Amino acid sequence: MSLIEIENVSFTYHGNKKALDDVSLSIEKGEWVSILGHNGSGKSTLSKLIVGLLKPQQGVIRVGGITLSADTVRDIRKKVGIVFQNPDNQFVGVTVRDDIAFGLENLQIEREEMIERIEHYAKKVDMYSYLNKEPHNLSGGQKQRVAIAGILAMKTDVIIFDEATAMLDPEGRERVMEYMRALNREGTTIITITHDMKEAVLSDRIVVLKDGRVLKSDKSENILKDKATLEKSNLELLLPLEIMHYLNENGIENPSLKEFLWQLSLNG
Amino acid sequence: MAIKFERVGYEYKDIDGKGYLALADVTLNINKTGEFITLIGETGSGKSTLAQHMNALLTPTEGRVHIFGMKISRETRKSKNLKLNPIRQKVGLVFQFPEYQLFEETVENDIAFGPKNFGVSEAEAKERAKKMLNIVGLDDSYLSRSPFNLSGGEKKRVSIAGILAMEPDILVLDEPTSGLDPLGRNALLEVFYDIHQKLDKTVVIITHDMNTVYEYAKRVLVMREGNLVYDGNPTQLFSRKNVKSWNLDVPDILKLRRALEEKFSITLEGETRSKAQLMAKIKEALR
Ligand SMILES: Nc1ncnc2c1ncn2[C@@H]1O[C@H](COP(=O)(O)OP(=O)(O)OP(=O)(O)O)[C@@H](O)[C@H]1O
Ligand SMILES: Nc1ncnc2c1ncn2[C@@H]1O[C@H](COP(=O)(O)OP(=O)(O)OP(=O)(O)O)[C@@H](O)[C@H]1O
Ligand SMILES: [Mg+2]
Ligand SMILES: [Mg+2]
Numbered sequence: 001m002s003l004i005e006i007e008n009v010s011f012t013y014h015g016n017k018k019a020l021d022d023v024s025l026s027i028e029k030g031e032w033v034s035i036l037g038h039n040g041s042g043k044s045t046l047s048k049l050i051v052g053l054l055k056p057q058q059g060v061i062r063v064g065g066i067t068l069s070a071d072t073v074r075d076i077r078k079k080v081g082i083v084f085q086n087p088d089n090q091f092v093g094v095t096v097r098d099d100i101a102f103g104l105e106n107l108q109i110e111r112e113e114m115i116e117r118i119e120h121y122a123k124k125v126d127m128y129s130y131l132n133k134e135p136h137n138l139s140g141g142q143k144q145r146v147a148i149a150g151i152l153a154m155k156t157d158v159i160i161f162d163e164a165t166a167m168l169d170p171e172g173r174e175r176v177m178e179y180m181r182a183l184n185r186e187g188t189t190i191i192t193i194t195h196d197m198k199e200a201v202l203s204d205r206i207v208v209l210k211d212g213r214v215l216k217s218d219k220s221e222n223i224l225k226d227k228a229t230l231e232k233s234n235l236e237l238l239l240p241l242e243i244m245h246y247l248n249e250n251g252i253e254n255p256s257l258k259e260f261l262w263q264l265s266l267n268g
Numbered sequence: 269m270a271i272k273f274e275r276v277g278y279e280y281k282d283i284d285g286k287g288y289l290a291l292a293d294v295t296l297n298i299n300k301t302g303e304f305i306t307l308i309g310e311t312g313s314g315k316s317t318l319a320q321h322m323n324a325l326l327t328p329t330e331g332r333v334h335i336f337g338m339k340i341s342r343e344t345r346k347s348k349n350l351k352l353n354p355i356r357q358k359v360g361l362v363f364q365f366p367e368y369q370l371f372e373e374t375v376e377n378d379i380a381f382g383p384k385n386f387g388v389s390e391a392e393a394k395e396r397a398k399k400m401l402n403i404v405g406l407d408d409s410y411l412s413r414s415p416f417n418l419s420g421g422e423k424k425r426v427s428i429a430g431i432l433a434m435e436p437d438i439l440v441l442d443e444p445t446s447g448l449d450p451l452g453r454n455a456l457l458e459v460f461y462d463i464h465q466k467l468d469k470t471v472v473i474i475t476h477d478m479n480t481v482y483e484y485a486k487r488v489l490v491m492r493e494g495n496l497v498y499d500g501n502p503t504q505l506f507s508r509k510n511v512k513s514w515n516l517d518v519p520d521i522l523k524l525r526r527a528l529e530e531k532f533s534i535t536l537e538g539e540t541r542s543k544a545q546l547m548a549k550i551k552e553a554l555r
Pocket of ligand 4: 139140141315316317364442
């Protein structure tokens, strides 16, 4: 049994064409999976289905063996945390502190532990001095960092990051990626939705969506060099692999250069 | 000079009444034509705040901004003679969060709103809406959709189309490519570059993507803690040792080039600011 099982799931927003069309996908415990695909391919819809914010019109979703339904959704949300694509949709508190506290209150964490976690995770994302600020009055990147801290503090078994680093500066993005790596090593199952191949290469597996369907799901190192698949869903090769492709097309044989380019790609 | 910042400071007021200085003593000139500028810098450094001064959405709390000859300061904002509409028409600003910009019932009305507001006929505004929607990579089926019921990247595209439809003299885009798929990002950067190149307009892009900076910018502005700390060209910027200390990074092309030069003890000649240039140089070096 996989930790997350998605079986033949379809979803249509009222009056529109299918946002997800017969999607089946399993995610193992401790796995790190990236979900990639063109704008509107269904990535956010899929993530909202996994946490029970949307209900599939067809198919079944199971988390840890429990079938998602109105009765189980509360329990499943304690296991699966999600950082939304738009951090404004995440904020409920008047201050950054309240906001991080909110998720912890839902988990019935004790007061002392709560205070400890709030401070720890605020420091982790470098927002400690902003704890008393209003989340809505922060810069774009600061909002994203607060949204990330709020979910990290909940220490859920699974965390979904929906383009959660899109507005961070290079240094901040690097730090969040480091942190994802550390969490994953400690056993947290991670799902990252991204357009950035440099982030995707860090994960175990890449799932490429196109027009609401799974175009391909394979080990990251296989998808990484699969130019045809990537291009079908508006994605591009990492720069070293694009160069490699160019060398091949021009009949340039240079094994040591190619090996070097491949190694560079694997390091993101 | 189209936009001129003179010792501009801006202080936000928090709920508790405490002030927060987001801009400090910024002096800056932006030409009416011919500029392609990227505005970069760490999270919270004041980029969006600076951008909102470029079309008078914010009024400086210190100093003044001149926009097409109109002086924006605490004093002038009190005067009834200050007309902001012409400024908003001349300087188009795309927000960092598209949700702050979209408000009409349909995508078509949303894009057509700006031009109509500035006196363009209904028919012409609708014509432009359709054209701009296609330019940002969405087909006609989106015209009747609600701008709120779209994916993140689709919202971003519609918000960009709305400003393009106003045909402003200066285009200011706050992280226009974050959340776009790579094909869309490349295509839109080309659209912005075309507007700059073919119509000789000035474009200002806020971004965290160093590749965009390196491949497109003629001029780079770097913000740090409310201060403008660099105003110059990208080549010089990325050859500085302290780019990392500004929370910036080295562009992929440059990183790869340096790695290759070191690993294979070669020196590539000349600048390689595009992938095509880099590929050509590598091919040359392998001969
Ligand atoms: N609230 C909504 N109402 C109606 N249609 C929607 C809604 N949200 C998304 N859609 C549509 O469903 C499809 C999938 O959207 P989704 O947000 O899942 O895409 P995505 O892969 O996350 O895209 P992006 O990369 O732009 O964030 C798109 O065609 C979109 O227009
Ligand atoms: N409405 C507001 N009220 C109070 N402080 C604010 C407000 N908006 C922004 N700030 C603060 O002003 C500073 C500059 O914010 P700004 O949005 O200009 O940053 P930015 O450079 O655009 O950052 P990012 O890359 O994260 O978008 C930040 O420290 C932020 O917390
Ligand atoms: Mg999305
Ligand atoms: Mg900003």
